Amino acid sequence: MSSAKPVVLTGDRTTGPLHLGHYVGSLRARVALQHTTQQFLLLADTQAMTDNVGRHRKVTDNVIEVALDYLAAGIDPGLSTIFIQSQVPELAELTQYLLNLVTVSRLERNPTIKDEIRLRGFERDIPAGFLTYPVSQAGDITAFKATLVPVGDDQLPMIEQTNELVRKFNSAVERQVLVECEAVLSPVTRLPGIDGKAKMSKSLNNAIPLGASADEIKKAVNRMYTDPQHLRVDDPGQVEGNVVFAFLDAFDTEPATLEELKAHYRRGGLADSVLKRRLNDHLQALLEPIRQRRQQFSMDRGEVLNILRQGTERARQVSGQTMSEVKAALGLNYFG
């Protein structure tokens, strides 16, 4: 990997296997990015622990599941570095110093944190580790001197917070040690759940996992919401808010045909079942090789652990180099 390539840091909380929403929102882009960038893929078990106290087994059991999803989706460990956050103590070290550079009230004003606090019902009882996790994310990003960070638009405040910390750190040590990063916004809008809810999520039971069987895919497509007013085939149907069309927008490989289908649906005469069959065909074609690779890797967990061990070693090397520079800048290099 050439150091002239941009450095990408991205990853996932390890709270469950990945699904089609992850594929469209990030994984597909990562498979492409690994050819043009130096990409670090973080299995964020430590971060997942911040709001999963007592459910740590769920977090650690899913580390290998997410790794399997990465490999199955086409992440090549020869091109991307897949590593486990908790096994890189340098990240905790760097975070510790960044924590001195941000005030509690600044963290409380972070819109993403505000939303998540509401979502999780924490109110005044926010775990300190949860309030400070944007600092931990900044630690992850800056430890690798990442220049590009793929995010959803709801995560832009995290990037802003990270760059604030970079400027504060460099100014405090009067040296350019840490590097500012840029958000790469996902080009595709978020995939809805098969029930039409805004977000696909395992916990909402409206997701199609990447490892889904042919039968599970078919059943999920059949369960999908279309237009509730489209009762007879001849009725005009609505394309907007129609889950099947949202999926076809994300997965159909023939955009011109898709536009024709939309027009036909709008004027009436096109059955939901025809669309669902088309979507099912596309999803089966996409997911079959993913499922097969996942099964292959799944049968050789030792090899997956090996990939993670090597990735983690490389992550420690790179972040260790940054920590050496951070410590030297702070005068913490007592032993030379």
Add this chain to the structure above:
Amino acid sequence: MSSAKPVVLTGDRTTGPLHLGHYVGSLRARVALQHTTQQFLLLADTQAMTDNVGRHRKVTDNVIEVALDYLAAGIDPGLSTIFIQSQVPELAELTQYLLNLVTVSRLERNPTIKDEIRLRGFERDIPAGFLTYPVSQAGDITAFKATLVPVGDDQLPMIEQTNELVRKFNSAVERQVLVECEAVLSPVTRLPGIDGKAKMSKSLNNAIPLGASADEIKKAVNRMYTDPQHLRVDDPGQVEGNVVFAFLDAFDTEPATLEELKAHYRRGGLADSVLKRRLNDHLQALLEPIRQRRQQFSMDRGEVLNILRQGTERARQVSGQTMSEVKAALGLNYFG
């Protein structure tokens, strides 16, 4: 060192050389404790950074100064483990997990933190690293499974917070991994400054450093406040609030004689100069060997660094063992 001995964790923020207040408040007791306990002495540079952003050089330059004070005062590196906080990443790691077990509002209620926030004028602009430093202290204590922690009574809330975190952690992992600790209250009350202010402190310019020269000691004793009403030798004098008597209480080796002197002073006829000469003699006798040892070590900084390197290695071994247990309990031992 036998593991049957109680484990002591104590230390100092490295913001300046130590003074007589430290000697009376903690250092003297540590020199005794090292014979009956397994004592870890923390040079708390990371903690000192939490409210010294941009003044990191002051913090790191004083690491060796405090180490010199330890060695000069009689800390034996063969009996006690002296180590540098920033060089033990295990402490940052453990702290990271403990942060998930305490709420922001609980930290804000900590009376010590409340006082210090007022003292430093932070108000709403508290650095996150400062608010969370009691968790970092809990990390330091529990990483060594310390059972005894020498503290002033103003620090009892820290011990309470630590034991709360120990119970929460052990309960979350359903295993006894971390160990509760007990406060050892310093038997001697706090030494006042030579100007009579409640606290001896370098920044208040009312301290006698452990490395003070014979002349500096004499001048400091002469500057000491006595009883402002004791204008003529024959006048009755006040013992309470009299700085010279506060010092004699801490350093006079003949308690019976000291009681006679107090009685004499109260009824009148005892000159301040007599008391000051007596105190000067005691301080010179105490500090001369300390100063000499300090100068000797100071001439061989390579040896001091060696002692710190060895101590830090041992600290990493012990805290690394605890971190292995912590990670195993959380299921974070992916690589066996």
